[in-house]
Amino acid sequence: MEAATSPHHRLVAAVDMGTNSFKLLLARALPSGRLLSLDRLKEPVLLGRGRLPDGSLTPTALLRALTALRSFDTALRSLPLHRPPRLVATSAVRDAPNRADLLSIVRSNLDLDVEVLSGEEEARLIYLGVLQFLPVYEKSILTVDIGGGSTEFVVGKLGKVQFATSLNLGHVSLTESFVKKGTMDDLRRHIRSALHQSPLIKIRELGFEVTVGSSGTIRSIERAIFLGGYDDLMSSREFSREWRFSREELRLLVDKLLGLGLGEVEGVKRLGFSKKRGEFIVAGAVLLLEIFEALGIENMEVSGYALGEGVISEMLASECMDFDMNANVQWRSVIGLAMRFDSDNRMKMAARCVGTTKELFDGIRRCDELTNCLSKAAVFLDEKDFEYLEAAILLHNIGLLIGKRAYHKRSYKIIKNGGHLHGYSSEEIEIVALLARFHRKKFPRAEHDSLRECSEEMKQKIRVLCTIMRISLALQKCQCVTFQGLEIFHTGDVFKLVLSKLKDHLLVSHDVQLKSDTIQAELRPELDHFEEVFQQKICVTISSENSEKSAQVL
Known part of the structure; x- marks a missing residue:
């Protein structure tokens, strides 16, 4: 598999052993320090x-900790x-007098080392x-990260930390000590006192x-x-x-949360929180508001990445001479947009498809x-073209957040008109948006209204x-995505697309039985488009695991 040999497409993993849950992040390292998250697993260890x-x-x-790590x-x-x-382990392990017992158990049972982070290092x-x-x-x-047992603060610039501190204020510990006892006034007083006595004056x-919030x-x-503003978002149709x-x-x-009765699960769910998150959200939201007040924060940007991605970034920076901590703005804006309109783990599925592409x-x-x-059609592919494909793959299904009907057209509008993609020219944004628009339903024809303003060269490249x-x-729909490698070569007057199967991501733990009728329905129309565009015949062959046999499926 390419990830196993190429320094630019490595599979790497990190585990964040938090107070509330353990989180496993599996990512692919791409050139110049870009990260593509492939899978996340989470275990509620508490x-x-x-x-x-x-x-x-x-x-x-x-025992819960060991069980979770064993599953990872x-x-x-x-x-x-x-x-x-x-x-890496954070406050719950950091503050435990018997933390050495946990480290020893993990080492003896799984042959893995646990790094206990200081608050500043976290x-x-x-x-x-x-x-x-x-x-x-x-x-x-200023980055603020609220965890289950502590909250981390760090001021940084140009990749360098200017100040960092950790306070023993977390949504789990505050819930246990105050919220469950119904002492909300005591909760506020405790938080204010802790913030006042802390080194946050620095x-x-x-x-x-x-100000950026994570976690x-x-x-x-x-x-x-x-x-809460979803109706306004829908009516404005700006998606910006x-x-x-x-x-x-x-x-x-916070006022809405405090207006709910303690343990009022349905009310918390109506506000947009899951049942598990809802148990601790009152303490977390009150804590965050007090931090806003104490530091005079008016607005907070939110990061979809936090400790796990930081751990992996440092792993890569220590090994790759060309690792760029300030990886390009285009990639970050694509990831941000994909996560903004993500639902039902669709971005995870799209990320796996990038490797196939x-x-x-x-x-x-x-x-x-x-x-x-x-070349006869004046089309020349380079790495920039793959970047457009990569962005379109990650963004093609973002319209599904609003509804399934004609979602590809909504994806096009969000990409083109939302102002989310930074560092791209208007023509480049149009290419990405058009690819998302035509990933399903009608195949793009040169005379299509959406392509009317495009040059002939651009029309051909889009196709x-x-x-x-x-x-x-x-x-991917055929579940052929679980392959180790792909080869395309010419034999006679036919091009062959040969796939060799492999279990290459967390959620596929067994061999998928490929059904010929499924492949026929999903893949045949797209191979017809290939033959139309390239004026060449193509067939698909899937080799068996022992690589001795193969079966032509189309």
């Missing part, structure tokens, strides 16, 4: 719950990881993760241009605020809202007969790129 009188982790908590280890075992996963890694998501490298930013002295608590707050919210929007949300794109470029066909994209998506 280390901070039910400690012993001296603050130690209970035997039951240690099982999921990763068959993958061609570039290096062993990096495990804050620094969160900052590195934020830099992979938002274009704030050159700005002085943040005011340093100053900052932008599940802040992301879920932003999502609830976003959904960024990942941010104001102090006033946060205050209104890359294999097919490179296979066509390597094939002299196909490149000759393209070529769209052919590649549609075949890749069809392969």
Whole structure:
């Protein structure tokens, strides 16, 4: 598999052992420091719950931790990881008198080492993760990350930390100590006292241009605020809202949460929070509002990346000489838009399809007969064209957040008119939007209204790129995405697309039985488009695992 050998397409993994849950991130390292998240697994370990009188982790908590890590280890075992996963533990383990017991259990049972982060180190890694998501490298930013047992603050600029601190204020610990006892006034007083006695005065002295929030608590707050204005978003048809919210929007949300009765699950769900998140969201939202007040924050941008991505970024920076912590603004804006309109893990599925698209794109470029066909039509493919394909694959289904009917047309409008994609020219945005528009239903014809303003060369390129994209998506629908490699070559008067099967991501843990009727329905129309565009016959062959046999399916 390419990820196992290429320094630019490595599979890497990190585990964030938090107070509330353990989170596994599997990512692919792309050139120049770009990260593409492929899979995430989460286990609700709740280390901070039910400690012993001296603050130690209970035997039951240690067992839950080991069980969660064992499930992660099982999921990763068959993958061609570039290096062993990096495990980092935060406040619940950091503050436990018996943390050595957990480290020893993990080491003896799984042969894995756990790195216990200091609060300052945790804050620094969160900052590195934020830099992979938002274009704030050159700005002085304050990052706030609310976890289950602590909250991290870091002021950074140009990839360097200027100040970092960690406070023992977390949504789980505050819920256990105050919310469940119904002492909301005591909760506010406790938070204000802790903030007043903390070294946060240093943040005011340093100053900052932008405030960024990360972690599940802040992301879920932003999502609830976003959904609260959903009707306005729909009616405006601009789809231009960024990942941010104001102090006033946060205050209104806190008032709504406090107006609900304790344990009022349905009310919390109506506000946009899951049942699991809802148990701790009151403490998290009140804490965040008090932080806004204490530091004079008016607006907060939100990062979809945090500690896990920071851990992986540092892993890559230590190995790759060309790793760029300020990876290009175009990539960050694509990822941000894909996550903004994500639902039902569709971005995860799209991310897996990127690898298929890359294999097919490179296979066509390597094939002299196909490149000759393209040159006759004045079409020349380069890496920039793959970047358009990559962006379109990740964004093609964002319209599904609003509804399934004609979602490809909504995806086009969001990409073209939303103002989300930064660093692209208007023509480049149009290419990405058109690819998303034509990934399904009618194949783009030169006379189509959407292509009327395009040059002849651009029309031809759109048709070529769209052919590649549609075949890749069809392969995924057939579940042929679980392949190790793809070859395309010319034999006689036919091009062969040969797939060799492999289990290459977390969610596919068994061989998928390919049904010929499914393949016929999904793939045949797209191969017809290939033959129309390239004026060449093509067939698909799937080789068996022992590589001795193969079966032509189309």
